[in-house]
Amino acid sequence: MRDIRNEINRINEVVSFPTVVAEILDAMTDEKITTSKITRLIESDPALTTKMLRVANSPFYGLRGNVKSIQSAITMLGLDETGRLLLTYHMKARLISLNQQQNARLEALWKHSVTTATVSRMVASRYKFLTDGKEYTAGLLHDMGKLVLIQYFPETNPVIEQMIRERSLCDVDAEVQVASISHTSIGSQLGEKWRLPSEFVEVMRCHHDVRTSEQNPLLTAVVRFADLLCEQWGYGVGEQPQGFTLAEDKAIRMLGEFDAFFRDRPLEQVIQDLTADFEKNLELIQLLS
Ligand SMILES: [Fe+2]
Ligand SMILES: [Fe+2]
Numbered sequence: 001m002r003d004i005r006n007e008i009n010r011i012n013e014v015v016s017f018p019t020v021v022a023e024i025l026d027a028m029t030d031e032k033i034t035t036s037k038i039t040r041l042i043e044s045d046p047a048l049t050t051k052m053l054r055v056a057n058s059p060f061y062g063l064r065g066n067v068k069s070i071q072s073a074i075t076m077l078g079l080d081e082t083g084r085l086l087l088t089y090h091m092k093a094r095l096i097s098l099n100q101q102q103n104a105r106l107e108a109l110w111k112h113s114v115t116t117a118t119v120s121r122m123v124a125s126r127y128k129f130l131t132d133g134k135e136y137t138a139g140l141l142h143d144m145g146k147l148v149l150i151q152y153f154p155e156t157n158p159v160i161e162q163m164i165r166e167r168s169l170c171d172v173d174a175e176v177q178v179a180s181i182s183h184t185s186i187g188s189q190l191g192e193k194w195r196l197p198s199e200f201v202e203v204m205r206c207h208h209d210v211r212t213s214e215q216n217p218l219l220t221a222v223v224r225f226a227d228l229l230c231e232q233w234g235y236g237v238g239e240q241p242q243g244f245t246l247a248e249d250k251a252i253r254m255l256g257e258f259d260a261f262f263r264d265r266p267l268e269q270v271i272q273d274l275t276a277d278f279e280k281n282l283e284l285i286q287l288l289s
Helices: 004-014 019-029 035-043 046-056 070-077 079-096 100-126 134-141 144-152 156-167 171-179 183-193 198-206 217-232 250-258 260-264 267-288
Strands: none
Touching: 035 046, 035 070, 035 079, 046 070, 046 079, 046 267, 070 079, 079 100, 079 134, 079 267, 100 134, 100 144, 100 217, 100 267, 134 198, 134 217, 144 156, 144 183, 156 171, 171 183, 183 198, 198 217, 217 250, 217 267, 250 260
16 A cells, blocks of 8 residues: 555645635635625626525525525625635535546535534534634535545545444544544645635644644534534544444533533533524535535
8 A cells, every 4th residue: 555644745736725715715804805706706607606596595594585696695695605605616516526436435525524514503603602604614624634535545445434334443543544644634734735724724633633722622623513413413424433422522521611501501402402403404405515
């Protein structure tokens, strides 16, 4: 087997972050960006225009089918939300077209990413965690290190999956044994290479060991909790060893440190609340994935 650790640097040269996605991420933080510029960007792509209108008219936003143009979609959804939808659309187009032979794995990774993003938003919104809308993007990006393993080291994936199944290892341990490097290490290198905001890079690096998160531990814990819920609800990618229970995860305790209401609410009740939210979000997840 090739020495993956040594090859990662070379790969960082190869896996470029799509320019348009970088522009969207910049636009989301640029106060001077205008609605007309975003409108032009979207309208230059007919498939994107159709998709945006379908999403904007989905019951999730409660706009009751009244969104007839991109301009009104942006006005009604706001620039931040529009930016998040654009990012989702472009990430998906990029991911799914990468490697035909790895299509099933890429699709599973995409579904997991978009579901983790949506569930992160649900968690933040229900318990009023102050993650400032970043939880969606952080959830979308958190496992991008897996993309490198799927795309460039496809021979490692069946072995890693078998280890997770048969030895009840978590994915990080199986990856280190098989590939000498975890998707969290690869992810943080990629995130730096892509010049992503450092909070997103931290989530990519620390979501399996939330206590190591220093810059924005709340963001990391929200994404990790959502990540594990996705595993439980059948939208996972093998990140939870068999027999593992949610109550054991450090992210839950950490979230309790940020919010007394969350800490005092029994975990079964929290899961019940979020399951109800998840059902309301399913249609949106299907539209995005
Ligand atoms: Fe992960
Ligand atoms: Fe994950």
